Amino acid sequence: MTASIKEIKAQLSEQPSPELLAQLAADPRKGVQTALQQFQRQQEKLVKRQQSLQQRLVMEHELWPQYPLIAGIDEVGRGPLAGPVITAAVILPHDFAVLDVNDSKQLSAKKREELYLKICGAAIDISIGIADAQMIDRENIYHATELAMGQAVQHLYYQPQYLLVDAMHVPVDLPQRKLIKGDAKSASIAAASIVAKQVRDHLMAMYDRVYPGYDFKDNAGYGTKKHLAGLVALGSTPIHRQSFSPVAKYNR
Incomplete structure (x- = not known):
C-alpha cells in the first residue's frame, strides 16, 4: 500500500533511513518530491548549525x-x-x-x-x-x-x-x-x-514592579525616553547608579 503524503512527512520528521530516502527519491509524486526537498533543506540548515557550534568549541x-x-x-x-x-x-x-x-x-x-x-x-x-x-x-x-x-x-x-x-x-x-x-x-x-x-x-x-514608573521591564535600566521621564518625575531609586550621568541630578 502506497503511503500518503501526510504519512511520508511524518516519516521524514523521525530520522528516516537511507533506504526510505532512496525510495522517496524514486517516487514520481510531486507532493513527495516537495516534502523530500523540504526535508533536505532542513538537514542542510541543521548541519550548518552543528558546524557553527563546533567552531565555537x-x-x-x-x-x-x-x-x-x-x-x-x-x-x-x-x-x-x-x-x-x-x-x-x-x-x-x-x-x-x-x-x-x-x-x-x-x-x-x-x-x-x-x-x-x-x-x-x-x-x-x-x-x-x-x-x-x-x-x-x-x-x-x-x-x-x-x-x-x-x-x-x-x-x-x-x-x-x-x-x-x-x-x-x-x-x-x-x-x-x-x-x-x-x-x-x-x-x-x-x-x-x-x-x-x-x-x-x-x-x-x-524591579519594574518594585519601582514602577521607569519602564525597567522593557528598558532593563538603560537610559530610554521613558526611563528619563521617570527620573524627572520620581527622582532616582536605590538601584540607580549615582555616579552615572544624568542620575545624580535627579537624586532626591
Whole structure:
C-alpha cells in the first residue's frame, strides 16, 4: 500500500533511513518530491548549525585535554543607569550539543530564554556574580565588573582549571584567556552571556514592579525616553547608579 503524503512527512520528521530516502527519491509524486526537498533543506540548515557550534568549541577542545574543567565568563549590564551588573560563569560538558548558543545580543528574547533553560539543564556548573549600584558607584564600573566576575568563579561548586573570558581579566589565581568578542568565538562564553542576560532581564522585570514608573521591564535600566521621564518625575531609586550621568541630578 502506497503511503500518503501526510504519512511520508511524518516519516521524514523521525530520522528516516537511507533506504526510505532512496525510495522517496524514486517516487514520481510531486507532493513527495516537495516534502523530500523540504526535508533536505532542513538537514542542510541543521548541519550548518552543528558546524557553527563546533567552531565555537574549537578552543575548548584544544584546552580540555589539559584543563577538563573550563569556565566561560561574561557580563551584562555595564551600560544601564540602573540595576546591577550580572556576571555568569558556566562550565560546559565535553559533549555539549545545545545548538544556536551564540552571543546573547544576536538572539531574540524568546530564543535566549529557550537556550537559557537548555544551558541550565546541560551545564556541569553555573554561578552568578553581582555588582550592585552601590558597588559600581564605589569601585567604578570596570573594577566592579571584575569583582563580580571573580564572585561568579569563586561561587562555582566545581572549581575550574582554566577561564575563557569575554574581553576582561578576572581577579583570581587561575590561567585564563581574554577574548575580544569572546561570546561569538567560544561556546562557553556564549553560554555565560545568555545566562547573565536572562538572569538580569528577569531581575529588572521584578524591579519594574518594585519601582514602577521607569519602564525597567522593557528598558532593563538603560537610559530610554521613558526611563528619563521617570527620573524627572520620581527622582532616582536605590538601584540607580549615582555616579552615572544624568542620575545624580535627579537624586532626591
